[in-house]
Amino acid sequence: MPEPMKMRATMAGDIADIKVLMNHPMETGLRKDAKTGQMIPAHFINEVTAKINDVVVLQADWSSAISKNPYLNFKVKGPKAGDKVNVSWKDNLGATNSVDGVIS
């Protein structure tokens, strides 16, 4: 079970500033386990979707070159304080996670 995500969504003028922190190892598949000498298999988030009031505002495809425990910040024009925000991800092994929040 993936660890919970963190999100902060605030209005700055007419723009919603949304910051998300995800917990994920983001393994590239290029690293070796120091103890066993075996390659650590790739394990990374490859899809991220953000919605405001159930409307998709951002859809991202990622490779394993996003840093471990990914941070994402984006800005959306139009929403109001109190609008619902949902950010979800899916990794290359099929695991998913999401976080819900409200713009303040």
Add this chain to the structure above:
Amino acid sequence: MNLLRRHILKSAGAAGALAITTGLLGAGNAFAAYNTAAFSAKNIADALKGLGAESATESSDIIVKAPDIAENGSVVPVEVTSKIANTTNISILAEKNPNPLIASFNLSNGTEGFIATRIKMAKTANVRAVVTAGGKIYTAVKEVKVTIGGCGG
């Protein structure tokens, strides 16, 4: 290279057919909408080709903000701001990574041309942003010197 598949991917993307994408994903094909050609490219030329950005215009309206020197290549903060109207996609590449394409962000429904995240860099290289706006493709770079690489080893 399966040309038919690429064609299908392209047309699905062009139409913005989210419903189709979701349908394919539901069928258990995780890479249905993923630009596999671009993401698996091993050099910057192939990656740009995969994005259809070989002849992208250099633009000073794109600002790539990243440190001049990154001590730790596994965490390099990068911020891309596009002042070009109707920015619909921002892609981020590190030119000398084993797989240069790092991420591709599709922006819709009022999302500003702005993305900030943290990336891994194998070595000193240009961080390149490729921006799609109004059907045209623009690009800009910023060099980051990396002291310790962040892609394995």
